[in-house]
Amino acid sequence: DVKVTQSSRYLVKRTGEKVFLECVQDMDHENMFWYRQDPGLGLRLIYFSYDVKMKEKGDIPEGYSVSREKKERFSLILESASTNQTSMYLCASSWTELSYEQYFGPGTRLTVT
């Protein structure tokens, strides 16, 4: 079974703090993704990575950065958290073939106060 884990289920941070969200997958997937999900807006892609040290911006990268130093780990960084970054954050991974089916982690609900 593919397993994608995220470092926290719930996180509360203060405005201006630096926030790290970590995602680990155990299936040797090439591709990893960070999404945020907000009511009425569905899933929006923040960043994705198709290989170690490779990253590409998604639809809403502003205010975020990412790091992929090892194949199994993809980190999302909020350099200076703001209240409008309060959201559910979902990590996913996939192989390059097999029609790109994505496997999701349980999500991190981040609240910035």
Next chain:
Amino acid sequence: KNEVEQSPQNLTAQEGEFITINCSYSVGISALHWLQQHPGGGIVSLFMLSSGKKKHGRLIATINIQEKHSSLHITASHPRDSAVYICAGSMDSNYQLIWGAGTKLIIKP
């Protein structure tokens, strides 16, 4: 522009009813994914199909390539089917998925 449009946005039904959720997609999308998200967050992939029909238990997914339309059906619906159902399209040339907005399904006992 590659798009996936899903309907309805919300659906409430009684236990036992036959449920249909629809998804239309644009040219360039070669496969359609159906996913389920229960309250609390985790998203699970249900089906991926590029032609025909797939069945798993009470869930059936169909796709009509000519009409660029896919449906997810639930037979004999049950309150535990209550969830958000999301369709997403993938393209041969790109490993990103194009996401529909989701359908929130509530099955009342």
